Amino acid sequence: MSLPSQRLAELGVALPPVASPVGSYVPAIRRGDTVQTSGQIPFTADGLITGLVGSQVDVGAAQGAARVSALNALAAAADAAGGIDAVKGIVKVTVFVASAPGFTEQAAVANGASDVLAEIFGAEGRHIRSAVGVAVLPGNASVEVELVARL
Structure with missing residues (x-):
């Protein structure tokens, strides 16, 4: 398997800048041979992806938002680790999905995060996961992703 930086280049994916915290926390923290991130929401160059999944946002768009959030979380983890190749x-992975009443496809939305991590890390990107439906997320974000990475 190639280095994560090489896989990102092959995929044509650039990690975004680490988002500045909007509260009293840090984006990620390293402890021993792991890095754990705070929840990261789907900020893009065009702004925040917002809305309730299952009413305002469809599953496909939510999977894209989960992918963006996972890349934001990976950027935070890489920063705390001293670089992406340290990961x-x-x-x-925990994926929180802002869910409309009756929406039950949180696991399908979470695949957007899981799939991009598998694309980057191959077998080492396979992970345990929780997909959680919630009523609302900060800033009306459609999804939020946090992860634990192994160094």
């Missing part, structure tokens, strides 16, 4: 794999 050897992904241990756990």
Whole structure:
């Protein structure tokens, strides 16, 4: 398997800048051989992806938002680790989905995050995961992703 930086280049994916915290926390913290991130929402160059999934946002768009959020979380993890190539794999991912009443496809939305991590890390990107439906997220974000990475 190639280095994460090489896989990102092959995929044509650039990690975004690490988002500045909007509260009393840090984006990621390194402890021993792991880095754990704070929840990262889907900020893009065009702004924040917002709305309730299942009413205002369809599953496909929400998967894209989960992908963006995962890349934002990976950027935070890489920053705390001293660079993306220090990240050897992904241990756990939690995906929070702002869900319309009755929406039950949180796991399908979470695949947007899981799939991009597998694209980057191959077998080392396979991880345990929770997909959680919530009523609302900060800024009306459609999804939020946090992860634990292995160094």
